[in-house]
Amino acid sequence: MRARTEQEWIRLLKDGDELKPDQEYVDQTRKKLLYEARKLRSKREKKKVWRMIWPSMMAVSLAAVLVVTVVSQTEAPKPHSSTYSSLETASKPSQIDKNTKVFIYNTHSRESFETKEIAGYNRTKNVQTVAKDLGRYLKQQSIPNTIDDKDYVKILLKKDMEFKDIYKLSRKSVKKAVKDYPNVQLMLDIHRGAGVGEREITTTKIKGKSVAKVQFFVSNSHPDYSENLKMAVELDHMLNEMYPGISRGIIQEKKDGYRNSLSYNQDLHPGALMVNIGGLENTLKEEKRTAKMLATAIKRVLNRHPN
Amino acid sequence: MEKGGNLVNHYSDEEQRIAQIYDRYYLDVYRFIMCFTGHKSEAEDLTQETFIQVLKSLPTYNSSYPLKSWVLSIAKHVTIDQHRRRKFIHLFKDSYFQQLISSEKSPSQWMEIKTERQMVEKALLKVKPTYRAVFILRAINELSIKETAEVLGYSESKVKVTYLRAIKKLQTLLHIEWEEWKHESTN
Numbered sequence: 001m002r003a004r005t006e007q008e009w010i011r012l013l014k015d016g017d018e019l020k021p022d023q024e025y026v027d028q029t030r031k032k033l034l035y036e037a038r039k040l041r042s043k044r045e046k047k048k049v050w051r052m053i054w055p056s057m058m059a060v061s062l063a064a065v066l067v068v069t070v071v072s073q074t075e076a077p078k079p080h081s082s083t084y085s086s087l088e089t090a091s092k093p094s095q096i097d098k099n100t101k102v103f104i105y106n107t108h109s110r111e112s113f114e115t116k117e118i119a120g121y122n123r124t125k126n127v128q129t130v131a132k133d134l135g136r137y138l139k140q141q142s143i144p145n146t147i148d149d150k151d152y153v154k155i156l157l158k159k160d161m162e163f164k165d166i167y168k169l170s171r172k173s174v175k176k177a178v179k180d181y182p183n184v185q186l187m188l189d190i191h192r193g194a195g196v197g198e199r200e201i202t203t204t205k206i207k208g209k210s211v212a213k214v215q216f217f218v219s220n221s222h223p224d225y226s227e228n229l230k231m232a233v234e235l236d237h238m239l240n241e242m243y244p245g246i247s248r249g250i251i252q253e254k255k256d257g258y259r260n261s262l263s264y265n266q267d268l269h270p271g272a273l274m275v276n277i278g279g280l281e282n283t284l285k286e287e288k289r290t291a292k293m294l295a296t297a298i299k300r301v302l303n304r305h306p307n
Numbered sequence: 308m309e310k311g312g313n314l315v316n317h318y319s320d321e322e323q324r325i326a327q328i329y330d331r332y333y334l335d336v337y338r339f340i341m342c343f344t345g346h347k348s349e350a351e352d353l354t355q356e357t358f359i360q361v362l363k364s365l366p367t368y369n370s371s372y373p374l375k376s377w378v379l380s381i382a383k384h385v386t387i388d389q390h391r392r393r394k395f396i397h398l399f400k401d402s403y404f405q406q407l408i409s410s411e412k413s414p415s416q417w418m419e420i421k422t423e424r425q426m427v428e429k430a431l432l433k434v435k436p437t438y439r440a441v442f443i444l445r446a447i448n449e450l451s452i453k454e455t456a457e458v459l460g461y462s463e464s465k466v467k468v469t470y471l472r473a474i475k476k477l478q479t480l481l482h483i484e485w486e487e488w489k490h491e492s493t494n
Contacts, residue, residue, distance in 0.1 A: 006474060009427045009481065010446045016424050018347065019447070021337045021354070029355050033329055037322040037362055 045157060050121075052163035053108065053153075057194030060217075097144050100181040101302060104131045104188050105148035107170040107265075111192040113284045125284040130277055131190045133288050137295035143302065146181065148173050167262055174265045174272065185302055186231070187272040189265065191217075192287075193279030202279035203286065204245045211289040212278025214239060215248040219274075221263045227270035234304075235273075238297040246293060325362045332375060333358070335448050336382045342443045343386050345432045353389055357382040376457035379448070383440055383458060426488065430480035438473035445470050 013019075112122035128149060135147045152169045161169075174187060193202050193215070202213050216232040218225060232250045239247040266272040277294070278287050336357050341350040360381050368377060431439060444455045445466075455466045 006478065009423075009477075012424045013342070013427050013431070014447055016428075018428075019338045019341055021333070021341075021351065025351055026333060029333070029351075029358065030326060030329055032355065033325050033358050033362060034322050036359055037319070037325050040362065041319055041321055 049153065049157055049163060054194065056163060057108070057111075061193060061195050096180050097146055098181065098183070099144040100146045100184055101143055102135075102138055102145040102186045102188065102298065103148065103174075103177045103181060103184050104135055104145060104190060105150070105170055105173060106131055106191070107152055107166055107189050108191055109151045110153040111194070113192070113278075113280075113282060113287060127190050127192050127277075129284060130192075130287045130291055133291040134188075134190065134295055137292045138298065141295055141299040143295075143299055144183075146177070148177065164262075167264060171265050171268070174268050178269055184269070185271045185305060186298065187265070187269050189272070189274045191274060191276045192282075193276050195279055197281075198279050199281035201248075202282055206243045206246060206289070206293070209289060210286055211243075211246065211293065212282040212286040213248050214246055214290060214294060215276040216250040217264070217274040217276065218250055218252050219262065219264045219266045220252055222267035224270065225266065228266050228272060231271050231301075232273055234301050235297060238301050239294065242297055242300070243293050246290065321362075321365070324365065325358070328361060328374070328378065329358050332378045335375070335379060338447055339379065339382055339443050340386050342428075342431060342447055343436075343439055345428060353386050354382075356389065357385045360385055373454065373457060375450075376454050379444070379450070379454075379458045380460070387436060387440075422488070426481060426484045427477075430477050430484060433480055434473060434476050437469060438476060441466060441469045442473040442477065 106127045109128055110121045110126055112120060112126040114125050115122045128151070131147055131149070135145050138145045148170075150170075150173060152166055155169055156163065156166050170189070177184065177187065195201070203210050204213050205211070216236060218229045218232050229250070229252070236247045236250055264272075264274050266274070275294075277290050333354065337350055337354045340353045340357070341347070344350055344353070357378075361378055364381065368374075431442070434442070440459060441455060441461075444450045444458055445452070450458065452463050452466050455461070455470075456463045459466070461469070
């Protein structure tokens with residue numbers, strides 16, 4: 001053996017088998033990368049949607065604060081007639097409770113409580129959970145109700161639609177519900193406030209226990225909105241009468257000028273309302289307490305309107 | 308199900324892109340890391356880690372920058388970063404190169420080349436990381452001076468100077484080893 005030249009020992013190093021990866025390793029790593037790419041893509045899409053939800057919800061609350069018209073307490077509630085209800089008598093699936101008086105759904109199905117990150121998703125503590133509780137409490141008050149538990153955010157992701165179009169998805173269900181339930185009096189879209197640092201605004205104490213506050217939203221983008229408004233006023237008054245301070249009142253879009261093209265499905269039924277129960281910083285327990293109180297208030301209001 | 312020729316294209320753009328980059332550069336990355344660390348299992352881990360980093364950084368990749376240099380700069384970063392952390396553990400493990408010595412009986416000629424190669428590999432692991440990186444990129448990965456400069460964020464003249472120093476250092480180390488080897492084998 002003799003001393004090698006520079007080029008020779010470089011050659012020696014290069015030709016070594018050690019510099020060739022095992023074929024099996026190469027294939028495995030390729031597969032792993034494809035898997036990671038897929039995972040990353042779905043993660044990004046979810047994030048994209050949350051990024052879109054976030055400002056839009058902020059915008060709703062902000063717009064609300066800026067242009068709120070708190071409805072004057074003098075507007076006397078009048079009994080309303082279900083002029084929107086279809087009289088169609090077509091055959092329906094057996095599981096449909098035709099006596100349903102309250103229809104509950106969640107357009108923003110993934111608004112959650114007790115999440116680690118802002119606008120995070122908690123599978124077991126979200127507005128859908130609150131909707132279920134409300135349904136259960138209404139049943140205890142012997143009010144027939146139906147819950148639409150469709151995960152509209154999931155459908156939106158699947159269909160790759162823009163977030164602003166999410167009401168188109170829930171609209172279909174509400175339309176169908178109007179047909180399916182001729183006795184329906186309330187169609188509640190349960191939401192949750194999205195503001196950060198608003199815990200004090202969205203929380204109050206009732207009988208020594210902290211509960212989430214309720215807020216109604218009425219859209220004036222359709223001609224018959226005053227019917228919806230009356231219903232909201234009745235509920236708002238009843239709530240505050242029974243549990244002082246629990247309702248934050250009603251928010252509306254500006255009376256004239258700007259008109260949102262979105263009616264939030266409220267043009268479909270005079271009892272269609274958007275309800276914010278609590279906010280980002282409330283706990284599910286506080287939400288549940290409110291759901292129970294809301295159920296009691298609904299019972300009383302509906303008793304005034306036998307149909 | 309959709310009609311037509313959508314079946315072929317069941318990978319997303321991102322999946323296709325990363326597979327393409329991997330196919331083109333996995334050998335370069337693996338060779339660099341293998342030479343740098345001298346450990347097969349570490350080279351495998353870090354090569355995978357490199358491409359996962361590439362995948363994550365793809366959205367921010369500036370396409371005016373040469374792809375090969377970009378990928379290798381990530382490899383360098385991952386290797387130096389991770390290797391620093393893992394070094395301590397590996398001090399107590401037999402290196403992959405050392406394990407090769409104890410393989411079965413072989414023709415003496417083959418053994419001699421093996422041993423010589425091990426000398427070079429051992430010497431390479433002894434020089435400082437900056438020398439090692441420049442040497443591997445230039446000599447093993449056969450990058451141009453310009454490409455090497457891009458990977459390491461050096462000026463071209465710094466690459467030239469560092470490469471010459473690395474070669475000189477390696478040759479000194481090899482000479483010592485060769486002398487030792489000669490001494491041992493004649494005894």
